[in-house]
Amino acid sequence: xxxxxxxxxSISIAVVAAVAAALAFEAVLSIGEATPFGHxxxxxxxxxxxxxxxxxxFVYPLRKRYxxxxxxxxxxxxxxxxxxxxxxxxxxxxxxxxYHALVPVLAMASMVIVVLSxxxxxxxxxxxxxxxxxxxxxxxxxxxSDGDIxxxxxxxxxxxxxxxxxxxxxxxxxxxxxVLTLLHVxxxxxxxxxx
Amino acid sequence: xxxxxxxxxAMPVVALATLVLVLWIGWGSVRSPAALWAPGDLSxxxxxxxxCTHCHEPFRGPSPAxxxxxxxxxxxxxxxxxxxxxxxxxMVAQRTACTACHTEHRGALAQITDQSRVNPHGEFVFRATGxxxxxxxxxxxxRVATRPMLRDAPVVKRLYEKGRGAHRPGLMTD
Numbered sequence: 532x533x534x535x536x537x538x539x540x541s542i543s544i545a546v547v548a549a550v551a552a553a554l555a556f557e558a559v560l561s562i563g564e565a566t567p568f569g570h571x572x573x574x575x576x577x578x579x580x581x582x583x584x585x586x587x588x589f590v591y592p593l594r595k596r597y598x599x600x601x602x603x604x605x606x607x608x609x610x611x612x613x614x615x616x617x618x619x620x621x622x623x624x625x626x627x628x629x630y631h632a633l634v635p636v637l638a639m640a641s642m643v644i645v646v647l648s649x650x651x652x653x654x655x656x657x658x659x660x661x662x663x664x665x666x667x668x669x670x671x672x673x674x675x676s677d678g679d680i681x682x683x684x685x686x687x688x689x690x691x692x693x694x695x696x697x698x699x700x701x702x703x704x705x706x707x708x709x710v711l712t713l714l715h716v717x718x719x720x721x722x723x724x725x726x
Numbered sequence: 727x728x729x730x731x732x733x734x735x736a737m738p739v740v741a742l743a744t745l746v747l748v749l750w751i752g753w754g755s756v757r758s759p760a761a762l763w764a765p766g767d768l769s770x771x772x773x774x775x776x777x778c779t780h781c782h783e784p785f786r787g788p789s790p791a792x793x794x795x796x797x798x799x800x801x802x803x804x805x806x807x808x809x810x811x812x813x814x815x816x817m818v819a820q821r822t823a824c825t826a827c828h829t830e831h832r833g834a835l836a837q838i839t840d841q842s843r844v845n846p847h848g849e850f851v852f853r854a855t856g857x858x859x860x861x862x863x864x865x866x867x868x869r870v871a872t873r874p875m876l877r878d879a880p881v882v883k884r885l886y887e888k889g890r891g892a893h894r895p896g897l898m899t900d
Binding site for chain 2: 565566570629631632633634637699700702703704706707710711714718720721722723724725
């Protein structure tokens with residue numbers, strides 16, 4: 532499929548750069564300090580804000596399922612995408628490169644799987660649909676019949692179909708992410724104290 | 727174009743995997759709580775401590791009352807200089823949190839006194855020199871973290887003889 536592999540690569544580079552920037556910022560905040568930033572009160576606040584922003588992403592799936600109008604909530608989808616990137620970046624700032632306990636490590640891993648499946652999947656999906664539509668218009672201009680156009684585009688469409696595996700990962704893995712995040716928060720409060 | 731966005735088996739499989747994971751975390755929390763919950767390894771001073779709640783009070787954090795449980799006045803009398811003991815007695819009287827100066831979970835070789843947590847010599851210095859703490863070789867003054875002075879101690883002399891100075895190549899032990 533033309534463009535998709537290239538788009539995956541560019542999105543991957545952007546994601547790695549964003550995560551590296553968050554980790555580097557945490558390193559700057561922690562350098563020369565006795566305590567890593569995530570263990571300071573400011574670090575805790577960033578963690579809570581990151582969680583708060585991340586929770587906003589759930590408005591979209593809830594609206595999608597339970598909205599009385601049964602309309603696709605496009606606006607909330609944009610919020611879903613922005614909060615789904617911003618929240619996890621704040622979580623990266625909160626954690627830095629300090630990984631020791633298994634529970635937060637697993638919570639972070641599940642978050643990475645959910646976010647990556649969302650970013651890569653949605654981007655490839657959007658780009659592919661646009662490419663399909665462009666090619667369909669081009670072929671219509673060339674005077675091909677609808678049947679011929681379907682045959683020409685079948686390969687691209689079936690690859691797009693195959694790529695929808697990301698949706699089978701994205702939504703269900705959210706369950707694991709939520710449970711592990713709750714365990715991490717509960718564990719941190721239990722051992723480090725609520726106040 | 728027809729497509730099935732979510733296979734029907736996906737959600738039950740992940741729910742089951744999550745349940746197994748939670749059960750494993752529960753079991754691991756009993757068997758090896760530090761691996762699942764601790765933000766870092768304990769220092770060599772506290773490595774023998776059995777459980778997290780030995781020092782942490784549930785939902786209240788590391789508790790001074792639990793520190794004093796081991797680090798009693800009698801313990802200070804037997805192991806520290808009178809000035810150090812008086813200083814700590816005052817701190818306890820002022821209800822200063824022990825964690826204001828002493829931080830744990832920074833690794834086995836970390837120094838847990840404020841401003842002196844970095845061990846620049848690497849992992850094996852204590853085993854190689856047969857010493858138990860930094861103060862055997864170094865004297866720490868006001869500029870504790872930046873400029874520790876070498877003591878006139880046998881181990882320091884031996885290191886100098888073997889290596890012709892601390893910053894030259896040489897053997898630490900035979």
